[in-house]
Amino acid sequence: MANLVTNVAAAVEEHGDNTAIGFRGEETSYDEFWAQTGAFATALNERGIGVDDRIALYLPNVPPFLIAFHGTLRAGGVVVPMNPQYKSREISHLLGDSEARVVVTLSDLVPFVTAVQDETSVEHVVSIDGEAEGATTFEAFLERGEPDIVDRADDDVAVQPYTSGTTGQPKGVQLTHENLASNATAAAKLVPDGIRSDDRQLGVLPLFHIYGMTVTMNAALFNGAAYYPMADWDAQDAVSLVESEELTVFHGVPAMYNDVINQPNADEFDFSSVRLCGVGGSGIPTEVLRQFEDRYEPMVYEGYGLTETSPITHFNSPIDGRRVGSIGKTVPGVDSKVVNDEFEDVSPVEEGPVDEDEADLTEIIGEIVVSGPNVMKGYYGLPEANEKAFTEAAGTTWFHTGDVGYHDEDGFFYVVDREKHMIVTGGYNVYPREVEELLFEHEAVADAAVAGIPDDRRGETVKAFVVPTPDADVTDDELREYCLTNLAEYKHPREIEFVEELPRTTTGKVQKFKLREREETAEAETN
Numbered sequence: 315m316a317n318l319v320t321n322v323a324a325a326v327e328e329h330g331d332n333t334a335i336g337f338r339g340e341e342t343s344y345d346e347f348w349a350q351t352g353a354f355a356t357a358l359n360e361r362g363i364g365v366d367d368r369i370a371l372y373l374p375n376v377p378p379f380l381i382a383f384h385g386t387l388r389a390g391g392v393v394v395p396m397n398p399q400y401k402s403r404e405i406s407h408l409l410g411d412s413e414a415r416v417v418v419t420l421s422d423l424v425p426f427v428t429a430v431q432d433e434t435s436v437e438h439v440v441s442i443d444g445e446a447e448g449a450t451t452f453e454a455f456l457e458r459g460e461p462d463i464v465d466r467a468d469d470d471v472a473v474q475p476y477t478s479g480t481t482g483q484p485k486g487v488q489l490t491h492e493n494l495a496s497n498a499t500a501a502a503k504l505v506p507d508g509i510r511s512d513d514r515q516l517g518v519l520p521l522f523h524i525y526g527m528t529v530t531m532n533a534a535l536f537n538g539a540a541y542y543p544m545a546d547w548d549a550q551d552a553v554s555l556v557e558s559e560e561l562t563v564f565h566g567v568p569a570m571y572n573d574v575i576n577q578p579n580a581d582e583f584d585f586s587s588v589r590l591c592g593v594g595g596s597g598i599p600t601e602v603l604r605q606f607e608d609r610y611e612p613m614v615y616e617g618y619g620l621t622e623t624s625p626i627t628h629f630n631s632p633i634d635g636r637r638v639g640s641i642g643k644t645v646p647g648v649d650s651k652v653v654n655d656e657f658e659d660v661s662p663v664e665e666g667p668v669d670e671d672e673a674d675l676t677e678i679i680g681e682i683v684v685s686g687p688n689v690m691k692g693y694y695g696l697p698e699a700n701e702k703a704f705t706e707a708a709g710t711t712w713f714h715t716g717d718v719g720y721h722d723e724d725g726f727f728y729v730v731d732r733e734k735h736m737i738v739t740g741g742y743n744v745y746p747r748e749v750e751e752l753l754f755e756h757e758a759v760a761d762a763a764v765a766g767i768p769d770d771r772r773g774e775t776v777k778a779f780v781v782p783t784p785d786a787d788v789t790d791d792e793l794r795e796y797c798l799t800n801l802a803e804y805k806h807p808r809e810i811e812f813v814e815e816l817p818r819t820t821t822g823k824v825q826k827f828k829l830r831e832r833e834e835t836a837e838a839e840t841n
């Protein structure tokens with residue numbers, strides 16, 4: 315197999331005049347984009363940097379990210395994307411571990427790199443937006459040239475993103491050319507016509523994260539479509555961009571959909587140009603999905619995956635007949651199943667969709683495991699973590715997702731929650747997502763998260779953190795009562811706290827560890 319970037323080369327060949335990137339009113343054609351990636355690859359070559367060398371992209375969603383990403387691949391290098399919200403302390407681990415030789419970043423972020431540069435292998439710091447002490451400007455770094463694409467083997471690493479580190483040090487996830495190419499091919503088959511060369515795709519999902527990188531950027535660039543990067547999420551700006559550029563594909567995490575429907579002028583938004591909406595990264599509350607679809611035309615298709623799986627393993631495809639609340643079926647070429655602690659298959663109990671109210675979910679839920687050409691080569695330099703992440707069974711290597719779920723007879727999968735989010739209260743297991751789904755159905759709730767907090771008697775107790783809607787008139791007692799009426803007694807939140815907003819990662823996930831930490835600090839202060 316060839317280098318992943320040949321997919322872009324093919325799009326350039328066929329659609330050279332098409333817009334590849336639209337950013338702040340400026341458009342870059344495929345031909346121009348290809349020349350820019352050539353200049354970046356030549357710049358690396360001229361400095362003796364190439365095959366297997368790591369190039370860190372410490373950038374928000376701006377055009378140079380795309381140029382440096384595909385320029386690096388073209389030169390045979392490995393991209394290490396880094397969250398631009400990180401500071402010196404966080405990037406020093408990523409730069410040290412990956413042995414990156416080049417960092418491409420913003421002038422404002424250069425000091426965070428130079429502060430730790432001595433402890434790393436970084437030789438070149440490149441600032442994309444003007445001069446900064448200790449950095450070369452992007453323009454000065456680039457060299458004119460049209461280098462060949464360096465051939466790579468299937469198993470060679472193309473991108474090495476890092477996990478967010480909520481459970482220890484971030485781990486480098488080695489994704490090969492085959493991992494990423496196979497997933498792009500599988501993803502293209504999931505929607506009618508795939509992504510087309512006349513599509514215009516919103517690029518607001520962070521590019522340092524696998525969802526934005528592959529499902530929005532690469533899906534567009536591999537198919538001759540236009541990609542519209544947005545450096546920061548803002549619901550009003552995103553919808554304005556959809557309207558003014560008549561975007562056709564909208565991908566977001568659940569928090570973005572929730573944000574859109576909660577805008578004061580949400581009724582005026584026009585999504586009529588959009589033909590496809592995708593959501594993933596965490597489970598979208600059914601109520602948020604329903605409200606978005608009731609208001610605007612396009613249906614929202616939910617996908618599921620992980621950084622380690624490049625990312626999509628399941629998709630609620632229009633082709634298969636969508637089931638709301640499900641993450642859909644396993645995508646073509648990928649295999650998945652639900653296993654118990656003994657690694658035995660946990661089978662569905664009956665034909666058709668599982669009726670959650672009727673079925674005893676404890677009998678059919680287990681951990682979702684997956685195998686396929688999209689599953690990472692392994693964590694970088696971490697044999698112990700790899701040992702835990704994989705199980706060999708009957709000649710197949712299965713990857714443990716850490717997610718609890720089940721599937722029905724028709725092959726639709728459902729995610730109950732992340733294993734590590736499960737609350738054990740008085741001997742009972744509670745999955746926060748079930749309680750959150752119920753809270754979202756209450757008209758006074760704009761956002762909600764449920765976590766287990768330490769409790770002397772029960773071990774943990776269920777606590778809900780609720781962002782009320784602006785005109786809400788509800789007390790914590792009323793919300794507690796509402797949960798008690800709709801849930802088994804042990805699941806209802808014994809404590810409810812109203813908050814202004816929830817701590818989230820850049821990819822929209824609630825940082826539950828922060829909620830728990832806050833709780834522990836508050837408790838320590840009262841004792």
Ligand code: ATP
Nearest residue numbers: 477478479480594595596597617618619620621729
């Ligand atoms: P870390 O693993 O370090 O905590 P992270 O959460 O940012 O980092 P990702 O690879 O982005 O890592 O997250 C993958 C996880 O996101 C899945 O294991 C699952 O828990 C969750 N997820 C993704 N899509 C969905 C979905 N459609 N429904 C429910 N959960 C989802």
